[in-house]
Structures are given as C-alpha cells and as structure tokens.
Amino acid sequence: MANATTSLPLFEKIPRKNTIQRGFDIIIFFLLLLLLVYRLYFLNHYGFIWILAFICESWFTFTWVLVISTKWTLVDYNTYPDRLLQRVSEVELPSVDMFVTTADPVLEPPIITVNTVLSLLAVDYPSHKLACYVSDDGCSPLTYYSLVEASKFAKLWVPFCNKYNVQVKAPFRYFSGDDFTKSSGSDTSSNFQQEWKRMKDEYEQLCVKIEDAVQNQNIVPCDLTAFSEIDSKNHPTILKVIWENKEGLLDGLPGLVYLSREKRPNHSHRYKAGAMNVLTRVSGLMTNAPYMLNVDCDMYANNPKIVLHAMCLLLGSNSEKEIAFVQFSNAFYDGLKDDPCGNQLVVMLEYMACGFSRLQGFFYGGTGCFHRRKVIYGLQQDNIDSVNEEILKRVGSSKELMKSVAHALKGKTNSPDHLSNSIDTAYQVAGCGYEHGTSWGRQLGWLYGSTTEDISLG
Missing domain, CATH: 1.20.58 (Methane Monooxygenase Hydroxylase; Chain G, domain 1)
Known part of the structure; x- marks a missing residue:
C-alpha cells in the first residue's frame, strides 16, 4: 500500500x-x-x-x-497535499521565505499589512520551516510598531488556528460578522465559544492600538530609535528581527523580520523589483530557503494549505525540467456581484491564464507566487562552486552572500532559527549602492525596467 x-x-x-x-x-x-x-x-x-x-x-x-x-484547451491543476505528507515528513519539507511588501502607510494602512502577515504566519506548514520578511519602502514607524504588536497577537492567534483548524487565517475576515458560528465550522463547544470571544477581543484591542497610533501618533514604548528624524526617501537601512523561532518548534511562531532598505536621492530605488532583490539578498543571508513566496500587503492567504499545494507542484514534477515558479490566481473579496468594470479579472484569470497553463504555464502575476531561489539567482551550479572574482562581480562584494548563493544552488539551506546572527552582513547587502557594477536587475533577481516587478521578469 x-x-x-x-x-x-x-x-x-x-x-x-x-x-x-x-x-x-x-x-x-x-x-x-x-x-x-x-x-x-x-x-x-x-x-x-x-x-x-x-x-x-x-x-x-x-x-x-x-x-x-x-x-x-483550458486546464486546471489538482494538487494532493495528503500524498505529499505521506511521502515526505514534516522534517524533510523544504523551507520557504515569505516576502510581504508595502510602500505607503497611508495608501496601505498598517492593519491591512498586519492581517496579511498574520495569515502567513498561521498557514498549515511546519513553523520552523517558515520565515516572514516585511519590506517597508515607506520607512514608517507605524508599520514597524504594528508588526511588533501583531507578533504579540500572533502568539495567541497561531495556536488558536492550529487547535481549532481555522481555515480563514486573516483575522479581519475570520471575525467579520457578529455570529461566531459563521466562522467556527462545526465546533460550537462552550470552550471554543469562550476562546473565540477572547481571541476576537484580543484582535479588537490590536486594531484599537494600531488605529490610535495612526490617528494620534500615540505609539506606546517601543524601540523606535532607528526611526528618529528619518526621511522616508533619504535614510539608512533599518533591519529588525521582531521574532525568531530559536527553539525550532514545529508548532511555534515563524520568524518575522522587518526591513526598510537604504534610500538616497542620488540612487534609483527601482520600485518594487528593487525591494524584492533586497529581500532576496537579506533572506539569503538569514535563512536562504530554497523557495520564496511573494505577497502584496493586501493579499492575505485565503487557503491554509497554500504552501503544501505549491510544494506538490514544485516537488512533484517528474520531467527533467524543474518548475520555476507556481503562480496562484488572485481572489477578490467584497467585490460587486456583477463586477461591471471587470476589476476581478475573471476573463484573464479563469480563461486566458488557464489556456496559457496548457501551452507553457500560468501567467506570472507577481503577488501570490512561489519561486525557486536558484532560478531567481539565474546562475549555473557548475560555475559557482568557489568564490572567485568573476562571480563576486555578478553577485556583489559580499563573500557571505556569495556562499549563500552557492548553498542555494546546491540545494542547501541556512538554519532559519538564528536570524539575528546575520544582521551585520545583511545591512551591507541592503545598501542602495550594493548593486552598482553587479548583475542584479539584469541577469540576477527581479529584472528592472518597469514600475512593477512582474512585467520584465514574467
């Protein structure tokens, strides 16, 4: 059998x-x-x-x-996470680095980013195999403060989701409506009711804290020294490890890292593609997971087994050519029923994209995409066995990054439970001048030339 x-x-x-x-x-x-x-x-x-x-x-x-x-000829992909778990143990599952990008705390309120992060931290996947990196191009103390408070709530939220098999991981969707039975599934025991109400109260308190900070700039004591007298368009790199799973617990809380890359007026920041390349380098030094997930700050994970579904495709290919990326289509909430303006992209996602899946693969849409790290690096393993001048010229001056690239191409990973050990070297690769004279944005990483990261790379 x-x-x-x-x-x-x-x-x-x-x-x-x-x-x-x-x-x-x-x-x-x-x-x-x-x-x-x-x-x-x-x-x-x-x-x-x-x-x-x-x-x-x-x-x-x-x-x-x-x-x-x-x-x-339209095609759909059916994945079987249960077969994957029967074939591969939780210890053997590959690590995944999850990237969340935000750029403006006004246009993209922190509570939206918080819900996206919380949904990712609570996905059904071994937590010691996950690490979440938040790139804040707005360099906002409000965003950082919100993530710190969200990490405290996550210590309650993630165990609650695991205990009661919660399917909707974003709290704002899970707690929408007054009747808890709408989001509780079949569990209506008294213990669950009490914990559900307690969890909802905790989330409402989190929302009040964040809203109060946004409205009144009233941020309770928090390490905001790095944000003092900061210009969002002219500042050094700010890198904070908000939480790390030092014990490597399977059911603990995944690592959470805040990053605001260096920006200077005389250096082009290359929009979101530039932010993604910085996230790739920083995560390569800290965790170096073989797979990376890119999620916009307003795109929460609405499927608790999203990572397992992606791994079925990435690990299950029997052909000689590996699958480079797995793109999940967007699903929009609270949209108009008739959608007169076509904002839900039904024709594009339901028909055109499924047709392309037959021909060469789904559209690369940026957000909601799992990537192989070595594909993003775009280098051959045979050429990167040792640190040499030619490879350093392409990757950059950091020998530590060079070694992590070599590890990634050989299928090795760093230990994800020691994030703080790599902060000093991570500051170097997050600098705005690091890419000068390298192949980043041309042959390595997300390609430049567009305001969005998906056009050129796709």
Missing part, C-alpha cells in the same frame, strides 16, 4: 470540458471571415473609409485567432 501511495502523482493537469464555448468561438470566427470577404468584395465602391474599416477588422480577426488558440 505504501508503494502505491508513493507512485501516485502529487499533482495532475486536468483539461476542462468547454465544447459549447468552442462552438461559439468558431461561429464568431467564421462571421468575422465573412465580414472581411464582404469588405473585400465591395472595396472599390466605398473608397478610403472602407479600406480603413477593413484594416481594423482584419486586425481584430487576427487578435481573435490568437485569443481562441490560447483558450482552446
């Missing part, structure tokens, strides 16, 4: 049945061809306007051919 389990695939690619949709697509295509033939037949009768219409409709027909060829 065990042999049968290990032989089963960790994921399957299943085609959708879309016969009716194909029929409509073919009918529309032939109608477009008939229209073009009609235009050509009477082209001499109507002159320039007719020619212009023919050119426009020809281009639309060509575009339509590309669209229907893309979404002709």
Whole structure:
C-alpha cells in the first residue's frame, strides 16, 4: 500500500470540458471571415473609409485567432497535499521565505499589512520551516510598531488556528460578522465559544492600538530609535528581527523580520523589483530557503494549505525540467456581484491564464507566487562552486552572500532559527549602492525596467 501511495502523482493537469464555448468561438470566427470577404468584395465602391474599416477588422480577426488558440484547451491543476505528507515528513519539507511588501502607510494602512502577515504566519506548514520578511519602502514607524504588536497577537492567534483548524487565517475576515458560528465550522463547544470571544477581543484591542497610533501618533514604548528624524526617501537601512523561532518548534511562531532598505536621492530605488532583490539578498543571508513566496500587503492567504499545494507542484514534477515558479490566481473579496468594470479579472484569470497553463504555464502575476531561489539567482551550479572574482562581480562584494548563493544552488539551506546572527552582513547587502557594477536587475533577481516587478521578469 505504501508503494502505491508513493507512485501516485502529487499533482495532475486536468483539461476542462468547454465544447459549447468552442462552438461559439468558431461561429464568431467564421462571421468575422465573412465580414472581411464582404469588405473585400465591395472595396472599390466605398473608397478610403472602407479600406480603413477593413484594416481594423482584419486586425481584430487576427487578435481573435490568437485569443481562441490560447483558450482552446483550458486546464486546471489538482494538487494532493495528503500524498505529499505521506511521502515526505514534516522534517524533510523544504523551507520557504515569505516576502510581504508595502510602500505607503497611508495608501496601505498598517492593519491591512498586519492581517496579511498574520495569515502567513498561521498557514498549515511546519513553523520552523517558515520565515516572514516585511519590506517597508515607506520607512514608517507605524508599520514597524504594528508588526511588533501583531507578533504579540500572533502568539495567541497561531495556536488558536492550529487547535481549532481555522481555515480563514486573516483575522479581519475570520471575525467579520457578529455570529461566531459563521466562522467556527462545526465546533460550537462552550470552550471554543469562550476562546473565540477572547481571541476576537484580543484582535479588537490590536486594531484599537494600531488605529490610535495612526490617528494620534500615540505609539506606546517601543524601540523606535532607528526611526528618529528619518526621511522616508533619504535614510539608512533599518533591519529588525521582531521574532525568531530559536527553539525550532514545529508548532511555534515563524520568524518575522522587518526591513526598510537604504534610500538616497542620488540612487534609483527601482520600485518594487528593487525591494524584492533586497529581500532576496537579506533572506539569503538569514535563512536562504530554497523557495520564496511573494505577497502584496493586501493579499492575505485565503487557503491554509497554500504552501503544501505549491510544494506538490514544485516537488512533484517528474520531467527533467524543474518548475520555476507556481503562480496562484488572485481572489477578490467584497467585490460587486456583477463586477461591471471587470476589476476581478475573471476573463484573464479563469480563461486566458488557464489556456496559457496548457501551452507553457500560468501567467506570472507577481503577488501570490512561489519561486525557486536558484532560478531567481539565474546562475549555473557548475560555475559557482568557489568564490572567485568573476562571480563576486555578478553577485556583489559580499563573500557571505556569495556562499549563500552557492548553498542555494546546491540545494542547501541556512538554519532559519538564528536570524539575528546575520544582521551585520545583511545591512551591507541592503545598501542602495550594493548593486552598482553587479548583475542584479539584469541577469540576477527581479529584472528592472518597469514600475512593477512582474512585467520584465514574467
């Protein structure tokens, strides 16, 4: 029985049945061809306007051919986390570094970032295999303070989620509504009711503290020395280890790190791609997990087994070529039912992207994506066995980073329970001048050239 389990695939690619949709697509295509033939037949009768219409409709027909060829065969991926856990023990599961990026405490209120971080800290995955890094390009003491307070709440929230198998890990969604039975599942015992109400009170107190800090700048005693007289566009690197799982507990709290990279007026910060590259280097020195998750500050994890689902795809490929990244589609909450403006991207995510999954893979959309670290490094293992001048020129002047890159390409990881040991070297690679003369942004890491990190790299 065990042999049968290990032989089963960790994921399957299943085609959708879309016969009716194909029929409509073919009918529309032939109608477009008939229209073009009609235009050509009477082209001499109507002159320039007719020619212009023919050119426009020809281009639309060509575009339509590309669209229907893309979404002709739609596929979905089914993953099997239970098979993964039967095949690989929790100790053998690979580590994952989770990146959360924020840039403005006004446009992106700290409570939103806090909920995203809390949802990641509580995912169903061994906590000693996780580390969460928050990049704050706004260099806001409010964001840092909110994360410190959130880490205190997380020490209660994560055990609560584990004990009662909570599926919605973001507190603001879990506690939405007054009736606790809506979010409690089948457990309605008196002990659960008491703990649920206690947890909701704790979360409301957290919200009050953060809101009070935002409204009145009333931050209770907290180590904010590094933020004194700080200009958000001109400041040194600020790196704080808010929490680390020193004991390496399986059911403890994952490590939490705050980072605000150095910014200077005479250095381009390269937008979010620059922030992601700094996160890659800093995490490479601290934890060096072989896989990295990129999440925007307003995109919480709405599936508690999200990491296990991704690992099924990343570890379950039987082909010679490894899967470079696993992109999860966005799901929007509180959207309009009819969505008249198309803000939920249904056509893009439900049809076009699933068609691309058949051809070459899902769209790279940035947020909600798991990456192989060695793919992001873009270097060959054979060329990086030793520290040499050529490799240092590409990676940068930090020999410690060079060694962590070599470890990553060989499949090795650093110990994630000693985050504070690498702070001094992490400050070096987070500096705004570190990338000068290197290959970062061109051949290594997230590529530059766009205000978003996904366009060029995708």
